[in-house]
Amino acid sequence: MHSVLIADDDEEMRELLTFKLQNGYDVTAVSDGAECWNRLDTAADDLPDLVVLDVMMPGLNGYRVLDRMDGDDRFDDLEVIMLTSRGKEDDIVRALEAGATDYMTKPFSANELLARIKRVLE
Amino acid sequence: MTSVGDALLLIGWVVLGYYLVVNGVYLIVHIAALYGVRTDLKKRAAGTMYQRFASPFFPGVTVVVPAYNEEAVIVENVQSLLNLNYPELEIVVVNDGSDDATLSELRSAFDLRRIDAPVPFDVPSEPIEAVYRSDDAPTLRVVDKVNGGRADAVNAGIWLADQPLFCTIDADSIIDRDGLLQAVEPFLDRPEETVATGGTIRVANGCSIDNGTIESVDLPESRLAGLQTMEYLRAFYSGRLGLDRLNALMLISGAFGVFRTDLVREVGGYETASVTEDFELTLRLHRYLRERDREYNVEFVPEPVVWTEVPESRAAFSRQRRRWYRGLLDTMARHRRMIGRRRYGSPGVFGYPAFLLAEVFGPLVEGFGYVIVPLAFAVGAADASFMLLYFGLTVGVGVLLSWFGILSEVWSFRRYDRPMQVLRLLGHGVLENFGFRQWKTLIAWRGLYEYLRGETSWGEMRRSGFDAD
Amino acid sequence: MNGTSAVSVETLSLIGAVVTSLLAVVGLITIGRSVLTARRDRRTAQARGQIRRAFLERMEATDPAWDDWVTELNETERRVAQDLLREYLERVRGRDRQSLQRLGYALGLDRRARRKLREGDRFERRWALNWIARLDVDVPTASLERTCEKHPDASAPVARVLYEQDRPEAARIGTELLLRGSRPLSVLGVDSLYQLNKLSPAPLFERATSSYDEWSESRLIQVLRVIGEAGPANPDTSLGWIGFLFVSSSPAVRAAAAESLVGYGWHEDVRAAVDVERIRTDESPRVRGAIYRMLGTWQDEASTAALLAAVGTETDPRSAIDAISALGERARDLDETELSAASAAAREWVLASTEPTKTEAVR
Numbered sequence: 001m002h003s004v005l006i007a008d009d010d011e012e013m014r015e016l017l018t019f020k021l022q023n024g025y026d027v028t029a030v031s032d033g034a035e036c037w038n039r040l041d042t043a044a045d046d047l048p049d050l051v052v053l054d055v056m057m058p059g060l061n062g063y064r065v066l067d068r069m070d071g072d073d074r075f076d077d078l079e080v081i082m083l084t085s086r087g088k089e090d091d092i093v094r095a096l097e098a099g100a101t102d103y104m105t106k107p108f109s110a111n112e113l114l115a116r117i118k119r120v121l122e
Numbered sequence: 123m124t125s126v127g128d129a130l131l132l133i134g135w136v137v138l139g140y141y142l143v144v145n146g147v148y149l150i151v152h153i154a155a156l157y158g159v160r161t162d163l164k165k166r167a168a169g170t171m172y173q174r175f176a177s178p179f180f181p182g183v184t185v186v187v188p189a190y191n192e193e194a195v196i197v198e199n200v201q202s203l204l205n206l207n208y209p210e211l212e213i214v215v216v217n218d219g220s221d222d223a224t225l226s227e228l229r230s231a232f233d234l235r236r237i238d239a240p241v242p243f244d245v246p247s248e249p250i251e252a253v254y255r256s257d258d259a260p261t262l263r264v265v266d267k268v269n270g271g272r273a274d275a276v277n278a279g280i281w282l283a284d285q286p287l288f289c290t291i292d293a294d295s296i297i298d299r300d301g302l303l304q305a306v307e308p309f310l311d312r313p314e315e316t317v318a319t320g321g322t323i324r325v326a327n328g329c330s331i332d333n334g335t336i337e338s339v340d341l342p343e344s345r346l347a348g349l350q351t352m353e354y355l356r357a358f359y360s361g362r363l364g365l366d367r368l369n370a371l372m373l374i375s376g377a378f379g380v381f382r383t384d385l386v387r388e389v390g391g392y393e394t395a396s397v398t399e400d401f402e403l404t405l406r407l408h409r410y411l412r413e414r415d416r417e418y419n420v421e422f423v424p425e426p427v428v429w430t431e432v433p434e435s436r437a438a439f440s441r442q443r444r445r446w447y448r449g450l451l452d453t454m455a456r457h458r459r460m461i462g463r464r465r466y467g468s469p470g471v472f473g474y475p476a477f478l479l480a481e482v483f484g485p486l487v488e489g490f491g492y493v494i495v496p497l498a499f500a501v502g503a504a505d506a507s508f509m510l511l512y513f514g515l516t517v518g519v520g521v522l523l524s525w526f527g528i529l530s531e532v533w534s535f536r537r538y539d540r541p542m543q544v545l546r547l548l549g550h551g552v553l554e555n556f557g558f559r560q561w562k563t564l565i566a567w568r569g570l571y572e573y574l575r576g577e578t579s580w581g582e583m584r585r586s587g588f589d590a591d
Numbered sequence: 592m593n594g595t596s597a598v599s600v601e602t603l604s605l606i607g608a609v610v611t612s613l614l615a616v617v618g619l620i621t622i623g624r625s626v627l628t629a630r631r632d633r634r635t636a637q638a639r640g641q642i643r644r645a646f647l648e649r650m651e652a653t654d655p656a657w658d659d660w661v662t663e664l665n666e667t668e669r670r671v672a673q674d675l676l677r678e679y680l681e682r683v684r685g686r687d688r689q690s691l692q693r694l695g696y697a698l699g700l701d702r703r704a705r706r707k708l709r710e711g712d713r714f715e716r717r718w719a720l721n722w723i724a725r726l727d728v729d730v731p732t733a734s735l736e737r738t739c740e741k742h743p744d745a746s747a748p749v750a751r752v753l754y755e756q757d758r759p760e761a762a763r764i765g766t767e768l769l770l771r772g773s774r775p776l777s778v779l780g781v782d783s784l785y786q787l788n789k790l791s792p793a794p795l796f797e798r799a800t801s802s803y804d805e806w807s808e809s810r811l812i813q814v815l816r817v818i819g820e821a822g823p824a825n826p827d828t829s830l831g832w833i834g835f836l837f838v839s840s841s842p843a844v845r846a847a848a849a850e851s852l853v854g855y856g857w858h859e860d861v862r863a864a865v866d867v868e869r870i871r872t873d874e875s876p877r878v879r880g881a882i883y884r885m886l887g888t889w890q891d892e893a894s895t896a897a898l899l900a901a902v903g904t905e906t907d908p909r910s911a912i913d914a915i916s917a918l919g920e921r922a923r924d925l926d927e928t929e930l931s932a933a934s935a936a937a938r939e940w941v942l943a944s945t946e947p948t949k950t951e952a953v954r
Binding site for chain 3: 131161164165167168169170171172177178179180181237238239240241242243244255309310311312313314315504505507508510511514515518519521522525526528529532533536539540541544545548
Binding site for chain 2: 059064
């Protein structure tokens, strides 16, 4: 089973995503960017297959997490789907340039997210 | 009965009458605050109908943080600002010639890199030595300048700001994560007219703070800080909300205010000669805009909170309050032409006179009363019934006003949400009338004395750093 | 006064009684309210986890049977369900959203919204329109328009409802509602105007062309901002009127006109109406800055030539920064002799500030 790490500071987003993904994936959720980075950084040999990453989070925001992963070859195979309420062109470009696989804006369709995850992981 | 005794008693009655008038005004203000709370709750319930984080019309904000010898708290403070939930945010920290490790702490925490060119435009502040940007957090810049005081440091930040709005915050304060989103509300409702907004200031002592975020809210252990918690609730929450609803908001605290960048540059920024530059700027904006007949809005937003560390030692408290009082006198004197003039609208007709009566003369007259009334009693001019009336009324009305402040709190956003905390606050509302208030009138008299002697020092406060639980 | 007390015992006790009872009332209300709300919070928090689980499961189900569920809930649970509904409708779209909307009906929110829209005050109307948008409640457009006639403050939320529900003629009617009167709009109003017009801005341009000269300055500036974001207009759209705004006596309007034409360099009407050489020497530094930003996006010979001329003469340091930034990479190679003192300092600053950061350099 593929594993997915969810990083979102919003409790309801974590609940919703966990609920939606729990049947097909091994899901873990964290609530801030620093925690997300720590988990990735210390468990480099046991990385999740995919991260669903929010931008506006305490600790480190999503862009900064991406920036840290971007210069690091341990994370070359790690897929990142951004899921954020920031929907401006510049935000999307910034994330994709920093190595995000895909970008979705909130409000989002869970079915669409599931389809994208499936495509990315297969 | 001597004529001296009669005179003393007469003065006693005048003082009591004065006290009742002033507090009658306060009572109106606090009742207005309760109405304000009602509208704010309804407004909040209505909700937002558009995607704030995706709208190209959401105004960007530059947060300006002046820092003088803040090595203990600066990194945590900047971290807390980076955590703010806000779509378009820039942070400018201004190191005001600190002699401690403020700059090097920032440099190592955020990977600062010097911009290798002089600032190409004039900045009305002490010389800027360097501007840094951060490799780690692209929205952060740090300005290193020669020491010039708080107002001077904020001015440097305002002139370097890139966003249409700027927000000032003290390095020892922490804004709620959603605080800025809430504080800009009036700029969203009336974008063309709103020029300045301020949030509520509360006491951080006693709260537990982790990674730049308030984890849980509690009352401080220290008696002095506890009394200030009560005081802040009454004056900086309920009081300001009430004045705002009466259209006479006179002060947006430097500890948490949002302003239009171009307007503040236009009026020349903060006044560096003032020791309460935030109050001075608010009055100056009122004057400037009224004199130009511009339609404008200065608004207090009760919900967003900045948590600030208050002094726990008596000496530091007294220093801070003497400075506030001197600044108050200085600012009121500078803008004395506002008084009672219709052209200055509600701030001139109601706000200024109310401040003069209540904030300037209030504590002086009250302090005077504490000397005269016992004296009158001692010489036999006043009897026990008068003493009882005098102290009963001053204490009773004092407690009532404080409790009104707590009622607004309980009715609205309830940061102190446990009944035990509310009970303790009510207790502080009683306790502050025995000793604390009297002491504050003494401080006001000392402040007056210093003002007349022309003292202009700021009086520093030592930072102990936040407790990381 | 000798022998009698200054204040009679009766007066004293009366005052004492008044003050004490006032204190008692305020104190009791405060404590009472705090106990009650703390208890409500506790109950809400306890119910939340369980209600959320049921809520999510039913959201997934083909037949959620919301009505049956809602009848089982007590008052606290209903409140939690309503809170969750509001929060989730802000987060999800697609199939889940449709399912949740039916929960809104089961909770009776559509009826309450209709009622508050008729009877409520300003904030209750806003609450009502927000739920009408969220739940896709079918209130006839004509009736919404009548609400705006009675209460102009409802125009922006109503326009938003038309947009969110994707009603026929939403752009035309919404634009009309928003631009009635002459007051400046709220950010909700400006954003709605943009959303309604961003794909085909015809209604906005029509309305602007016919009434721009009647609007207040702030209204005009807001519309210009929307035009700047909404573009690109159809090549046949008449934009010449924006050219006239460069002779406005207000620097704010001139600057807004320039900002609105960012990205419109290809439009013939605009090119014909804008005399680049004349406007680039505007007397206001702020307007010049905006014009430089506009020219920077036009990217053709005439505008580049104008920018190159500008950096030779510009004296205002902030406008010089705009001019240098507008030239982009081209500014790097210019000879010092081609730059005014302000532009030279600005170039040094802009180049040093935009040097790539470490992570960008790695990329």
